[in-house]
Amino acid sequence: MSAMAAPREHDGADEHLMELPSMRNPDPPPPPLPAAPPRRGLNFHPAVYVGFWITLSSATILFNKWILSTCEFAFPIFLTTWHLVFATAATQLLARTTDLLDGRHRVKMTGRIYLRAIMPIGLFFSLSLICSNKAYIYLSVAFIQMLKATTPVAVLVASWALSLSTPSLRTLGNVALIVVGVIIASWGEIALDATGVIYQVLGICFEATRLVMVQRLLSANEYKMDPLVSLYYFAPVCALINGAFFLVLEAGQISWVNDVMGKVGLPMLTLNACVAFALNVSVVFLIGRTSSLVLTLCGVLKDILLVVLSILIWQTEVTLLQFIGYSIALAGLVWYKLGPEKVLEHLVLLKQAAMEGRALGVVAVGVVTVLLVGVVWYAFSGPEGGGV
Template sequence: MGDSEKYSEKERMSADIGSPVRDNTAPMLPTVNPEVQKMEPPASKIHPAFYVMAWISLSSSVIIFNKWILDTAKFHFPITLTCWHLVFATVMTQIMARTTHILDGRKSVKMTGRVYLRAIVPIGAFFSLSLMCGNITYLYLSVAFIQMLKATTPVAVLILGWAIGIDQFDLKTFVNISFIVLGIAIASYGEIKFVLVGVLYQLGGICFEAGRLVSIQRLLSSSEFKMDPLVSLYYFAPVCAIMNFCVAVVFELPRIQMADLYYVGLWTLLANAMVAFALNVSVVFLIGRTSGLVMTLCGVLKDILLVAASIAIWGTPISGLQYFGYSIALGGLIYYKLGAATLKAQFSDMNRAWAEYGAKHPAMRKVIVFGGIVLVLFILLGGLAPTVGYDSTYLQSVIKNSDEAQ
């Protein structure tokens, strides 16, 4: 064997020794940790728009359903109806906690008897009073006007936060919420069927709701008390149901007869409670699948749709002054919740998308612009009329007077 062959053989052997022997039967190191891969939840195949539509539909349905039961169906027991909703929510959350994983978030909450008495009970009291006042309001005011008044809820929350020192006073924010208050004041002045008792109940409900939200922000905002809406309902529903039951025993239950229940229908009351509970479930999925921006815009869209539904279903008269005032309030509400930077970014994205659409479909863009102009003119000219919708009492009086004249 020559020197060159020996040198080559030595190089080959040293290379074999220096490099590890590859065994095809040995297990390969995984590129992804299988345990981590198993822990990752599968991506949802449902489009976020589904959760948006579900929440808007359920939220609107609960309000219209409650108005129908308390006003149209003559079940004039709003505290009892609220108590029934909370009892149903208590039973359902207890069942879900033991049969599903939706309420597993409660395991991370360090709940003790002392925390329950100091935090959950007071917040539950605010929640209970807010629900009772909100349902009593349906006996006096229209759905459209109630939704207009509810636009002042962020104002009440902010003012209460300033009063107890949670938030720092800001002049720009104060000017912004002043537009909301001004818009609601104009809408209230233009309300045709203004009932002071109903307005006071609604304002009371808004104040109680502000107290609940501020209390949650103050007492339950730390990391060990983070709760989604359904977990919150798990803790709040029992104490709220007990409080509502105690009030109902004094003011309503002695006056309720079986004929009242049969007139509304037991299945109707069950369906009403199921829709109300489904709304709480939909909130959890909406928050998990979308963003705060989407949630805010969905709330504004829902309020507008409810005003339109109130006009369509009950013929609620809406004056042009109310349109003007409510538009100011909605504009101030959107600016307050989103801020100038977010709105500017959103408008930039919309302008870019609109320009791209115009480049691809110029004819359709012209049709949309023309249709929008016609719609705006129709709304503005229609606002010059004293009301939108019909007033059955007024029409009956006109017909009666014409008959007497003949």
């Protein structure tokens, strides 16, 4: 949604050291270096951890959309502030009662570093959360996922702008497919809302800047953190920043009785914060237990699943042009994340597995095929008769 010792082209490997409570990064976090040691008593099959991550990541996004759009609770800054306050309290509790945050003892955090590095990153963290959640008021989950496919492109441009890597035409060519796919998908969007698009684009830009700043911070070994430790340090400052934005922009409009308790309710808000925080915990157990290929493909599967669920839950209309554009963008995302050599290598392995009749290969291809056919069938023959 993971570090380097010298400037290099961004390859997406550092993007998800910090899993945001209310954002849905386009793919799961690649395993950091060094890999987290296995935890005693929790050595399940990697598929279990991947399944939990996909479930919690999708649930967080859909839950936020339901609160902000379906419940008409138009206060995204309040919601993100609540997530961060909850995350602050939860990480402090876990630090004192479990070993999940023992990694913080290896981080040489000082007051100077906190002020000069953590707080600026926290500002972009907060802006990213606010804009991303604002977009859910105006746009469908399906279209937002399509726009988010451009996040690696924004990160690449931000790394060039901040001189973290050297501009390369080859790298630009590798991400061109993502841009082309998203443009096609956007052209086919039926319920296009300019305000929502602006908020989502700003959210992607803020998030890209944050990720590059984190990458720069983590270039030193003493500042490497897993997702939960990073949340331990960033949640308090982000809660304060978001709280300030809330006081200025939403506090005068929100009603505790009519909006907070009437439209959503404290139990539902607490459950929402728990799901968002559980996503961060699931990332800690996921990292280091599977390959970058599996994580990248699971991220793509999660994005497709969200599009399908958006169609099923909110009867979102997905046009044929969007389907084609998003497919192109996802193919470009896999190509960019893994690199041409890795993609071709795994295609050869998949072909060999299919020819040898291996059950796993047949099942994987079958599941993907059924999923894609289901998307097309429902989008074009569902109850709303999604058009082209």
